[in-house]
Amino acid sequence: MRAVGLTRTGGPEVLEVLDLPEPEAADALVIETAAAAVNPVDLATRSGLIPTSLPAVLGWDLAGTVAHAPAGSGFRTGDRVLAMTAQLGTGVGSMAEYVAFDPGFVAHVPDGLKLEEAAALPLAGVTATQLLRRTPDRAGKRILLIGAQGGVGAHLAARLLDEPSTRTDLLVRPSDLPVWQEQRAGRPGEGAVLADPAQVGTGAYDIVIDAGGVPALFDAVRPQGAFLTITPFSAPDPAARPEVAYTLIGVELDRDDLVSVAEAAARGIAPRQELTVLPFEDAAEAHRRLERGGFRGKLLLVP
Ligand SMILES: NC(=O)c1ccc[n+]([C@@H]2O[C@H](COP(=O)([O-])OP(=O)(O)OC[C@H]3O[C@@H](n4cnc5c(N)ncnc54)[C@H](OP(=O)(O)O)[C@@H]3O)[C@@H](O)[C@H]2O)c1
Structure with a gap:
């Protein structure tokens, strides 16, 4: 079977379409891949950064x-x-024609959701879900969401903008401003859309969520406030502000979270992201487009 992989680390040119044996079925659930999303990881x-x-x-x-489907798996x-x-822990990557999974980490795609739409959801949606679980007490709080237009950021924005009792300001790139001002308008929660980190007030927020990797905005959270980041390679030093509750999220496999992300998407509670679909053979091109910065939506590879 064909799979997108590498035998050495380096630039996008190291990506190859490898010819590998199909996974052993045995007790595993084997999925014939329709699409696999490309993520920054x-x-x-x-x-070789990781x-x-x-x-x-x-x-x-x-x-x-x-x-x-193994007997008794529910599939x-x-x-x-x-x-x-x-992938980093298990060594099993999703960009292969067939992938073997523990059935406990697989969810049905709800009716009304296309397979390509579903392929864009797992890592970004589950990360956003797990981050929001770490900030249960959001009512009445002033929140800054950095990078609302990104893969994870858009899932966070989709949820936060529907919370009438929080005030969430979004920080996006200047080119994203018109789109996000439109998205912001008419949603129940209050808040502004900012496009310049200089507009962000020092100590102005109860909760700062960094989904873009802008460590300088550690200062935006008030003393005794909370700072949550998902970007380990561009995170501030928590020791610089010990009075702030600091959380670096590390996403975990969780079937319930996967189910809730898929069901929310089927109900329309998910980012409306443009999907760009390329064949496995164009994996290097996909990496180049993401690496350049400024890419919007999700990039999918199909066998
Ligand atoms: N810890 C975890 O478990 C976990 C899970 C998932 C993802 N992550 C990490 O989290 C990060 C985001 O993931 P993602 O999938 O959402 O990536 P993404 O789609 O590339 O989103 C990041 C967004 O942040 C924006 N951004 C960067 N600097 C900004 C600034 N100064 N102002 C406004 N926006 C800014 C980027 O804009 P430009 O494109 O214009 O630069 C991009 O839209 C990545 O580093 C990823 O590896 C971590």
Whole structure:
């Protein structure tokens, strides 16, 4: 079978379409991949920024149909499913024609959601879900969301802008301002859309959520406030402000979260992101587009 992987780390040119044996079925649920999303972690793994064992197949997200279902798994051949793999921990990447999963980490794709739409959801949606669980007490709080237009940021914005009792300001790039001002208008929660970090007031927020990697805005949170980041390579030093409750999120595989993200998307509570679909052979081009910065929506690779 074909799979997007690498035998050495480096620039996008190290990506290859490898010819690998199909996974052993046995007790695993085998999914025939329809689409696998590209995420920043794939770029960091390919470049060697995050160490990985080689050869490696890349990819954390996928959606497809069940090719083999073990007895008692709750799935049947042909079921439409989405799944997330912690590629760095398991060594199992999603960018292969067939991928074997523990059925406990696979969810059905709800009716009304296309497989390509589902493939864009797992890592970004589950990360956003787990981050929001770490800030349960948001009512009445003033929140800054940095990078609302990004993969994870857009999931966070989709949820926060519907909370009438919080005031969430969004920080986006200047070119994203018109789109996000329009998205902001008419939503129940209050708040502004900012496009310049200089507009962000020092100590002005109860909660700062950094989904863009802007450590200088650690100052935006008030003393005894909370700062949550998902970007370990561009995170502030928590020791610089010990009076702030600091959280670095590390996403965890969780089937319930995957189910809730998929069901929310089917109900329309998810970012309306443009999907760009490329074949496995164009994986290097996909990485170049993301690495350049300024890419919007989700990029999917299809076998
Ligand atoms: N800890 C975890 O478990 C976890 C899970 C998922 C993702 N992550 C990490 O979290 C980060 C975001 O992931 P993602 O999938 O959301 O990536 P993404 O789609 O690239 O989103 C990041 C967004 O932040 C924006 N941004 C950067 N600097 C900004 C600034 N000064 N002002 C406004 N916006 C700014 C980027 O805009 P430009 O494109 O214009 O630069 C981009 O739209 C990545 O580093 C990823 O590896 C971590």
